[in-house]
Amino acid sequence: VRRGGMVLTVTSLLEVDGCPPIKLREERDNEDVPLRTGCRVWSCARLLAEWLANRSGGGEDDGAGPIVVGRDVLELGAGTGAVGLTCAALGASSVTMTDRDEATLALMHTNARINGHYDASSTCEVCVQGLDWGDPATYIQGASYDLVVAADVLYLPEHCAALPDAVAAHLAPGGKVVVACGLRRRGLLDALVNSLRSVGLDPSVERETLGLDPSGGDARNRRAAAVTASEHAHDGAQISAAGGYVLVTAAAGPDWKPPERLSARAVADAKRGREEEERNEAERNEADRPRGRGEGNRTPGARRSEEPKGGDGAVASETATTREEDRGGDPGEIDSDANSAMGDFLDDFEDLGVDAGAPVMRTVPVADNDDDEDELDNLPPYRVHPSPAEVASGAPSASTIAAAADSLARNGFVVLEAEDGSGLVAPVCLDSALAASDGYLDRLLAAAKAKGLRVDSDIFRFAELCSRARGGRRFDVTAERRRCGNGGSITNGGSITLPLRPYPTSDDESASATATDAWDGLRRVADPWVSPALLGSGLMVEDDGSHGATFGVTAVGCVTSLPSAPEQHFHADGRERGIVNVFVPLVDVPASMGPTHFLRGSHAWDHDSPYLTREQRRAREGAEEVVPELRRGSILMYDYRVFHRGGANLTGKRRPVAYVMYARNGTEDTWNFPDESVWDPDSTGAG
Numbered sequence: 001v002r003r004g005g006m007v008l009t010v011t012s013l014l015e016v017d018g019c020p021p022i023k024l025r026e027e028r029d030n031e032d033v034p035l036r037t038g039c040r041v042w043s044c045a046r047l048l049a050e051w052l053a054n055r056s057g058g059g060e061d062d063g064a065g066p067i068v069v070g071r072d073v074l075e076l077g078a079g080t081g082a083v084g085l086t087c088a089a090l091g092a093s094s095v096t097m098t099d100r101d102e103a104t105l106a107l108m109h110t111n112a113r114i115n116g117h118y119d120a121s122s123t124c125e126v127c128v129q130g131l132d133w134g135d136p137a138t139y140i141q142g143a144s145y146d147l148v149v150a151a152d153v154l155y156l157p158e159h160c161a162a163l164p165d166a167v168a169a170h171l172a173p174g175g176k177v178v179v180a181c182g183l184r185r186r187g188l189l190d191a192l193v194n195s196l197r198s199v200g201l202d203p204s205v206e207r208e209t210l211g212l213d214p215s216g217g218d219a220r221n222r223r224a225a226a227v228t229a230s231e232h233a234h235d236g237a238q239i240s241a242a243g244g245y246v247l248v249t250a251a252a253g254p255d256w257k258p259p260e261r262l263s264a265r266a267v268a269d270a271k272r273g274r275e276e277e278e279r280n281e282a283e284r285n286e287a288d289r290p291r292g293r294g295e296g297n298r299t300p301g302a303r304r305s306e307e308p309k310g311g312d313g314a315v316a317s318e319t320a321t322t323r324e325e326d327r328g329g330d331p332g333e334i335d336s337d338a339n340s341a342m343g344d345f346l347d348d349f350e351d352l353g354v355d356a357g358a359p360v361m362r363t364v365p366v367a368d369n370d371d372d373e374d375e376l377d378n379l380p381p382y383r384v385h386p387s388p389a390e391v392a393s394g395a396p397s398a399s400t401i402a403a404a405a406d407s408l409a410r411n412g413f414v415v416l417e418a419e420d421g422s423g424l425v426a427p428v429c430l431d432s433a434l435a436a437s438d439g440y441l442d443r444l445l446a447a448a449k450a451k452g453l454r455v456d457s458d459i460f461r462f463a464e465l466c467s468r469a470r471g472g473r474r475f476d477v478t479a480e481r482r483r484c485g486n487g488g489s490i491t492n493g494g495s496i497t498l499p500l501r502p503y504p505t506s507d508d509e510s511a512s513a514t515a516t517d518a519w520d521g522l523r524r525v526a527d528p529w530v531s532p533a534l535l536g537s538g539l540m541v542e543d544d545g546s547h548g549a550t551f552g553v554t555a556v557g558c559v560t561s562l563p564s565a566p567e568q569h570f571h572a573d574g575r576e577r578g579i580v581n582v583f584v585p586l587v588d589v590p591a592s593m594g595p596t597h598f599l600r601g602s603h604a605w606d607h608d609s610p611y612l613t614r615e616q617r618r619a620r621e622g623a624e625e626v627v628p629e630l631r632r633g634s635i636l637m638y639d640y641r642v643f644h645r646g647g648a649n650l651t652g653k654r655r656p657v658a659y660v661m662y663a664r665n666g667t668e669d670t671w672n673f674p675d676e677s678v679w680d681p682d683s684t685g686a687g
Helices: 043-054 082-090 102-114 157-170 188-198 219-231 237-242 264-288 341-351 370-377 388-393 398-410 427-450 506-537 614-621
Strands: 002-004 007-014 022-028 072-075 094-099 125-130 145-151 171-182 204-206 245-251 305-307 317-320 360-363 413-416 465-467 474-478 551-561 579-585 597-599 625-628 635-639 655-664
Touching: 007 043, 007 082, 022 082, 022 102, 043 082, 043 145, 043 171, 043 219, 043 245, 072 082, 082 094, 082 102, 082 125, 082 145, 094 102, 102 125, 145 157, 157 171, 157 188, 171 188, 188 245, 398 413, 398 506, 398 635, 427 465, 427 474, 427 506, 427 551, 427 655, 506 551, 506 579, 506 635, 506 655
Parallel strands: 072 094, 072 145, 094 125, 145 171, 305 625
Antiparallel strands: 002 007, 007 022, 171 245, 204 245, 317 360, 413 635, 465 474, 474 551, 551 655, 579 635, 579 655, 597 625
């Protein structure tokens, strides 16, 4: 247990019959002022978890197992992820947990990790994504789910309309939605039911199914829920007075479709519109920004800095209104805030002297030049430009090595490109890798489709091919992954070799070998630039400095984003020091093709800390987001711990980026590929 200001961070257990115990990190505020409802486990989440564990997939106690088994599950308003992680433990095929608040998203990531879902042994694909019910531009593009769940999500009238919209945009034909609510205000339930009907669903309401009576269900779980309800009036007395707990369920027919305004096309249009707005805003900011002499490659900014090489700085600010205008009216009716939890919270803010109606502003100052900015943040430039002589010889100078190592160690990433912006890898080598990568990916996707997988939207994991997000349209194709050390890695003199596989045809085997040889060729060309920088960075030395740098290559492969691939959420590939990924783009990657976004310096954050101090929060909130556009053949190295995300591919072309993974002796990447081959007739992709 750790305290900091008004926040108490604890780890609790969610235990229901038929489900392994689930560990949950929570942030509990002062008992009278719960600042963030999503950061703790409320009674309704425990009751819904119990219902899911005991509800048969056949609708009654028919021995079919829990309703979640084998389903792709989406949790809306997930908070700590209690319900979604319960679904994962009960046998869901995949679980996507969503919320719009960054604090809850961070807690969900932590809870997924401490329950083992970011390990290779996990049998359920669990991911976390930001999603605002009322903003279709944040919806998950190209994904549909067999089961949509939500717990304790009705606080304000607007939730009754926004939640069904989010449900309809993501529910698959034949799918089911389950919403558990503690009623706090008259009229909200009727509004929710009417909104669900407006999107073509026929909901039913059960008023006696959920409750705190230990004799009515899992006594251990209900006692834990009752404790939470007794500690907060809004989770106990207010619910009891307004009508108790209800369960709302609805099943979509096999031919059901969402309204056109919530269709996949409408969501894609909303996302494109948002991207266009952001680009226009960035251009306006850039046009208005005063110029200074000596500007370099730093793009200061707030949420996003489009960063062409040599890019200029821009002022950006964020505003967020922390409350709505008071509505007034009868305290017991739907349009009154008097009895709503959110209204009570805002009153508490005002009692504490917080101006709840004022916007929250964060402005990043403009620097006159790159040198001033680097002095301010004490971070070096992240683009390093070898001289023409170095490029011609294929080997970096001592100064280039030092600059690259310094950026990798302090920024968490570095881009190496020629002084004229061109790449360091010869076009003939890139052309060979591009053709081989595309051909091999096509064969792998055809094999996955033959197994009945929807490759544009499903999550699947094979030894050769992974798609890790619903509707992600991103594919990681790899040769055999190896553990560094004990003879598992290779040095620059060795070769990547392929294990024996049951290839259906000689053409499939040839495509695999050709792609592996092409990636290995890129590795050999890039290594003279990479290995010296890794040595200089100190990342490949033991933490205590007791051993020298011992490292090797553990994988080669290619990550390809298809046209219309959505933007990812920010994430770190792993938590262990000593793993570096090296990207070599096989095509030019301008802003429209979705270059990788980085949070500068984020590799140095404590990824395992259950509680952030005020200083740590400020550092994360103020972290600069940069988006390096890349020329084909340039080299991008990044620390596995740095927070990054793939951008949206807004073009009609594929975006293939070859990669080489380096690891310090004894380390291993978090997302290890499974042993199950796509070529095995009995494989399923469950990983």
